[in-house]
Amino acid sequence: MAPLTFTLIQTNLHWEDKQANLAMLQEKITGMLDKTEIVVLPEMFSTGFSMKPALFAETMDGETVAWMKRLSAQKKVVITGSIIIAEDGKYYNRLIWVLPNGQLGYYNKRHLFAYGREDEYYTAGNKRLIASVKGWKINLQVCYDLRFPVWARQTPPREGEDGRGLYDILLYTANWPERRIHAWKTLLQARAIENQCYVIGLNRVGNDGNNIYHNGNSMVISPLGEILYEKLHDEDIFTITLQKDSLDETRQKFPFWKDADKFFIAHE
Numbered sequence: 001m002a003p004l005t006f007t008l009i010q011t012n013l014h015w016e017d018k019q020a021n022l023a024m025l026q027e028k029i030t031g032m033l034d035k036t037e038i039v040v041l042p043e044m045f046s047t048g049f050s051m052k053p054a055l056f057a058e059t060m061d062g063e064t065v066a067w068m069k070r071l072s073a074q075k076k077v078v079i080t081g082s083i084i085i086a087e088d089g090k091y092y093n094r095l096i097w098v099l100p101n102g103q104l105g106y107y108n109k110r111h112l113f114a115y116g117r118e119d120e121y122y123t124a125g126n127k128r129l130i131a132s133v134k135g136w137k138i139n140l141q142v143c144y145d146l147r148f149p150v151w152a153r154q155t156p157p158r159e160g161e162d163g164r165g166l167y168d169i170l171l172y173t174a175n176w177p178e179r180r181i182h183a184w185k186t187l188l189q190a191r192a193i194e195n196q197c198y199v200i201g202l203n204r205v206g207n208d209g210n211n212i213y214h215n216g217n218s219m220v221i222s223p224l225g226e227i228l229y230e231k232l233h234d235e236d237i238f239t240i241t242l243q244k245d246s247l248d249e250t251r252q253k254f255p256f257w258k259d260a261d262k263f264f265i266a267h268e
Contacts, residue, residue, distance in 0.1 A: 001135045001244040004169075007036040007077075008229075010218045010236045012206030016056060018046045022067050029071055029079070034239040038133065041081025042173055042204040043143050044093065049175040049208060050084065051121050053091035057084045060106075068098040076100045078133065081173055082109065082142050090123040095142050095173060097131050105129055109142040110151055118144075130167050136244065137167040139197075143174035146187050146201070150265065154195045154257060166257060168247055171200045175208070178215040185217060192221040196251050198242050205235055223250045 009028055014020035029039060043049065046064050047056050058064055064083050072079045078099055085094040085106075093109040108125025112118040128151070131138045145151055154166050170191055176184045184201065192199040199221040204214045220229040220240055229240055251257065 001248075003241045003243050004134055004136050005035065005037045005239060005241040006200060006220075007032060007034065007039045007237060007239045008200065008202045008218050008220075009039065009041055010203065010205060010216045010231055010234075010238070011042065012235060013042065013045065013048045013204055013208070015048045015209035016050050016052065018056065018064065021046045022064065026067070026071060028237060029075060032075070032237060032239075036077055036239050038078040038080065039075070040171065040173060040200065040202045041079065042202060043082045043175045044084060045081040046083050048204075049116070049118075051117055053084050053086065053121050057086035057091050059086055065096060065098070065104070068096060069102050069104070072098045072100050073102065078131075080140065080171075091121060092125065093118070093122050093142060094125075095129070095140055097129065097140060105131060107140045107142070109145065111144045111148050113144045136169060136242075138169045138171055139167045141170065141172050143172065143176060146172050146174070146176075146184070146191065149191065149194065150263070152191055152195065153263070154197070154260065166251070167195075167197060168244070169198045169200060169242065170195060172202070174201065174203045175214060176203050176217075177212045178217075179212075181215060181217050185219065188219050189221055189225045189227075192223055193225040196223045196247075196254070196257055198223060198247065205233060223247055 068079050080097045082095040085092045095107040097105040107129035110125050129140045188201045201219045203216050203218050205216040215233050
């Protein structure tokens with residue numbers, strides 16, 4: 001199976017300033033020289049982690065989704081990241097997955113960060129989104145979801161299955177503050193090891209509007225828990241190509257997935 005290339009944009013964000021963020025990110029994306037296939041943006045990349053959805057929420061027909069579609073088509077890449085969406089009288093922290101042909105998928109953040117009052121303003125999702133690109137399966141999640149291993153856990157294979165139904169990459173887009181960065185690093189590696197998959201964690205840098213500092217520490221982790229990429233404090237645009245052969249070899253050599261406990265997730 002063909003390799004898959006990701007570009008991670010670790011950046012500071014302009015607090016609750018959509019136009020400034022879209023202009024800044026457009027400059028970064030259009031200026032990329034490395035060939036890539038998937039561009040990853042931070043959580044709430046158009047506003048920062050804002051608890052003012054009534055002021056900043058958009059619809060799926062709004063400016064930011066249109067911006068993502070336009071850039072995706074122009075650069076011929078998948079673009080993903082989360083924004084504030086209003087739908088059916090509710091607000092969602094929604095990760096958007098946009099294809100160059102204009103098609104899209106989305107995932108509503110399941111675990112809302114009650115410590116930051118996110119649960120008071122937003123509605124939790126109840127469905128996972130596993131995207132498919134070139135035969136790769138990518139489980140898309142957002143920030144605080146990282147703390148809840150059951151939501152990310154590989155679905156146990158049925159009798160006689162050989163593991164090809166497992167997802168291959170677990171991707172988190174985040175606004176994870178420096179004060180709890182040890183948990184971020186530890187859990188990203190744990191998710192890779194327990195699910196025998198690549199893990200990508202893309203975080204922002206800089207202070208937000210509440211003077212909370214984010215040190216980035218975006219990471220790419222191998223299925224064995226090895227750190228393939230890590231960047232602290234500075235803005236960075238990093239491109240990495242993941243190899244499916246390496247993933248398959250790990251699963252064949254160490255078929256721990258076969259011994260996983262069977263379970264099911266009850267959706268609300």
